[in-house]
Amino acid sequence: MLRLFHRCVRDHRVTTHLFLTARAFGANGVIYSGLRDSQLEDRILRTVDVWGGPFHVEFHENWKQAVANWKKKGGEVIHLTMYGLPLESAIKGIKDSSRDKLVIVGGAKVPLEVYELSDWNVSISNQPHSEVSALSIFLHELFEGKELSKAFKDAKIRIMPQRKGKKVVEL
16 A cells, blocks of 8 residues: 655654555555655554564655666555445456556545546546545455455464453464
């Protein structure tokens, strides 16, 4: 996942939630542009250390170069936007492609270039809502719900599901 235009003070919670959602819902890592935020990176890497991975965080000052590098390696780019093709009509074509996927979610106003550089512009409804919800719905559809029962490698703790109460097991 590529998070565009992170702003440390204004976006720290949303970007953290995007990264945690990406990890929990099956992404291998995240790239972000905007302002470098070492505290954000540390928070996410501490989470990966305790809850398992693999999952990586990369900062790229130039988001266009990150997209170009991704495409140069043969990957495709999916931009989540309320202006794109409906998810339900685009998801089959996206899943049918064996290419690695870079999912872009915006921050501040997304430039037209993002729409033009993307292989897919996909909408999760045509209504305003959170980029966190868009990412989670997209990944859920992409992985067909299998991400909900994913076991993470090298986890130090795990939640044991139960009807009432809380049970955390140290591994």
